[in-house]
Amino acid sequence: MNYMELLGALAPEAIVVLTALVALAVDLLVLRQAPQNARQVVAVSITAVGILAAIIALSVAAPSPPWMDGLLINHSTTAFLKQTLLVLALVAGILSIQSRFTQHTGEYVTLLLLSTVGMMLLVSSDNLLLMFVALELTSLPLYVLTAFNKESPSSSEASLKYFLIGSLSAACLLFGISLLYGLSGGITWTQLATTLRAGSEPIVYLALILTLIGFAFKVAAAPFHLWAPDVYQGAPTPVAAFIASGSKIASFYMFARIFMAALPGTAGSAAWSGATPGWVPLVAALAVVSMILGNVAAIAQRSVKRLLAYSAIGHAGYALLAILSNTEQGMGSLLYYVVTYAVTAMGAFAVVNVIERDVQAPNGESLTDFAGLSRRSPLLSLCLLVFVLSLAGIPPLAGFFGKFYIFIATAQSGTSQGLIWLVMLAIGTSAISLYYYLQILKQVYVVESVGQPTPVQLRPAESACIVAMACTVLILGCAPNWLINRFSPNSTEVRRAGVITKPSTTLELAAEIHPRITAPLGTATGLVQKRPQFETTTANAQ
């Protein structure tokens, strides 16, 4: 191995870092005296060029073998996830044009890009060292970005809470990592997977719990969610959008990878009768608490950003179901779920961003600010309708299929379907969640606005982003196979590390679970026609 090859493998990340530095230099050296708006447009344009270059570099890069004893891996799934992260970062940049929360445009864009680099490395990391460093590279810029609105006292307060809880979780994670390293004598997933077995030493469970706490903080799973509502409300809206989308994708992927690929020997079981100790029952407990707390607490919220935060906690609960299924199918459904969720959440926050600028509320908007939006901006309301219904899981939008795949993967994974109780609970809580999602839509479509309805000011770039994301949610919902098939052959690493998977009989099982629901749904959404394709690809991946 030589350094040129390493540079080739890291080219996309290197491009993004260079872009960040160029954007900072141009803003500080050339445009210091220019008007704020021009600086923002230039900085975001530089970002767009760099991100496009990195996306192209990712799409032409050949899959490489693991670098440096598994320090870095690149394959088609990591490339796709990195491209998604880059697009989300670009959208977050575009959303912040013309926003008044900061004068420091160059620093803002640089931190956004550095955080993106951290997420890209997190997706690629295959051992404990790079994972920890990448996790910190992701988090530190996000802490600063959260505090970027110096006018608002809630911004710095939210950031400090985020920082304290985040550092605490990082310290727990690090202690867990050090125990894992000590018990296994290695730092790569393969070394961990071959040495760690449940029941060998009790301290393994301590290591598992500490590692789990670290990741539960990152993905905002209850009871480690306390930072999320404050940060979503206090942070500038584009930053909150990026935390809700990009950071979720990277953290969930790494969460699933470390437990599925590195710790398969300590899984245990969360079956209703006959649970055994391991990380699966712990994740199940997190999932149960998250689903119930997130969805119930969201009902009481009056701020839409806070409501989205609690809904994100509920969604983290559903995604945890996919992780605890501990199969290749679960991994595929998890990635489909987090990618579609990220796009949807980014879209919802983009709409909130427009409204917030419109009502000029310094401390965030409330539900009533959305009253009568359908008369003020039909396009914006239509997009919000798509995002909110997708979050609620209404077919044929992407959110429905995300939940559908996850429920199937979970139900199928346990021995003799011992995890059905979790799926039942998840279906119940998604029914609860409909209530608060419809509250938003009620404000938009039913309640009259106070005073004369004035049209909402929309910028072309912003509305293009919102419409594109709404179309993505719709298209991914109508043709979910395109995305889920990308993730099917991904798990070569998972298989290599010894996760046993079962043959996939998705639709048969679905029919078994809800015989009455699946049949009409399948025909209505075209799932039945596409079924052979889905099954063959998962079967090939076995």
Place this chain on the structure above:
Amino acid sequence: MITPTLQHYLVVSGLLFCLGLLGVLARRNLLVVYMSLELMLNAANLALVAFSHFNNQLNGQVMVFFIITVAAAEVAVGLALIVAIYRKRQTAHVEDLSSLKF
């Protein structure tokens, strides 16, 4: 004179970690909270070095260098946040951070 074994190091590092955790949860001054956070990181460092020594490997010790660097960056960010908070509120106490609530 006893020669320290892996267990001794692990007990010390576990104690340090618990002390740090207690400090983060119980203390009210932000600067003390930061010091407790550093204590937790250093507990992990001690465990890594001990494991590395007794496993006859260098992996753990290399990791410690990265962690020290990261911890320094983290403190820099944290102190900047304290300054930002102090300018707005003239306080560095945890219980004064209560404008965002359920």
